[in-house]
Amino acid sequence: MWDTPLPALCCWPWWLLLLAWLSLGCGVGMAQGPALGTSMLAAEPPAPARSQGVWGPWGPWSSCSSSCGDGVALRARRCLRSAEEQQCPGDPRQYRLCQLQDCPSGSVPFRAMQCSLYDNKPVLGTPARYHWVPFHGAPNVCDLNCLAAGHNFYYTFGRVLDGTPCSPGSPDLCVGGRCLSVGCDGILGSGSRPDACGRCGSGGGGGGGHRECHFVHRLFQGTEPPSGYFGYMNVTKIPAGATHIKVTDKSRNYLALMRSDGRYVLNGGWSIAWPGQYQVAGTQLLYTRTPDGTETLEVPGPTDEDLHVMVLLQEPNPGIEYQFWLPQGHTQSGRANASPLRQPQPREAGSPPPAEPPVTPAPLPPRQSGDLAMGPPRSPPGQGEARAATGRCGRCRPAKGRSQRIWHFCHSDFVFQGRILARRLVGRETRYEVEVKSRYRHRFPLxxxxxxxxxxxxxxxxxxxxxxxxxxxWRHVNHEQTLNRILLPAEGYARPWTPREERLVREAARSCPQSP
Incomplete structure (x- = not known):
């Protein structure tokens, strides 16, 4: 059978071709360069990127989803594209917050109304009927999770309607099953936040951020007034348009605030206001005063007029810190001498006091128990009723006699010889400027x-x-127990100084149980 030639032998060139192909594809070709198929693909040019469509204009806003309280309105736009173009980037829908008048008292909350739609209806394939109330402990706050009243299970009836608050008291609203926050532009989910100057920017960080705002932060120490000077001193002028204003003082002095027309907003006319909230320059002022004497003025802004910060001095100024933001390019010196208000003037004993701005009489804060922290515990012997600051004047009853002298000396906070430099009527009170010459008793510094x-x-x-x-x-203090001023009662002890009077006062000092 071997006489017949093998068919394969007559075809030996085919085997050689096969061997060469295997060498090129599996070994030799790999060592010398890419495979035949790979080189062909690399030679092909990349496919051109498909262009995107463009958005058409926004449609009108829909009506609000709610008839009272907070709700949402919707508007939509179309993507204009051909079959070869890709979809437009972005969202075809936009939601904004619409705030209507408050709902009447007793109104059913929006989420509770949606749960009540399933009252007495079959659920879970059973004939049982339930009364449903909102359940706020489920993971997804934008699902309509309702608790079966009187039972320990809840059921999810799909999503809540658009405009439903994410949780009780939350400003965020559910839209399309997502909990979205309202940006400063009123658009839900836009991410827009106001910058430091209060201007609303684009999403993701408040537009220009702080780059378009100028931060002013300084410590006012100023020129120290002459020894013994008490009165108003300028600190700085805060221009209109300022935001995030904060002024802090840690002393026995009092911060004061004046409007651009010269009217005081706070602590003007030698009258100290109570801490609290005040309306000023189109915004709200928060005034705080702590028992240790720290005062703070905080104004969110933006303000619609210039404000002048002042300080009512009762002791040397240790430093007043203030800060605020202004739009970039706004002129602001931030120095006290930029203010047109009066500055303190040095004066010697007996010289007339400097001119002061006109004072409009203002009612004093209502007295609280303990306002006179060191006041007399009882009336001195033989003394009549104390005269109230009502404007009604009668016969003066100055304290006199040995018993009254001893009583006043032992109970007073300050006993001193003084020369009257000036007298001024302030509201319903009289203020004397006094040069202290000799000190016989003082529980507090003079x-x-x-x-x-x-x-x-x-x-x-x-x-x-x-x-x-x-x-x-006596020392007159406010309700926070911080030092305010020296008070001489209308029927207190005030006698012309003579050497004899000084001798009698020194004798009275020996009659006190505990004399400092």
């Missing part, structure tokens, strides 16, 4: 010049300018 206040305008006790007197007075 400087060389003090203001002494009398709670009436009747001239009681009778003190004349240029006269020297022996005065016994």
């Amino acid at each position: 400087v060389s010049r003090e203001y002494v206040w009398v709670p009436d305008t009747c001239g009681c006790p009778p003190l004349r300018e240029g006269g020297e007197y022996l005065l016994m007075a």
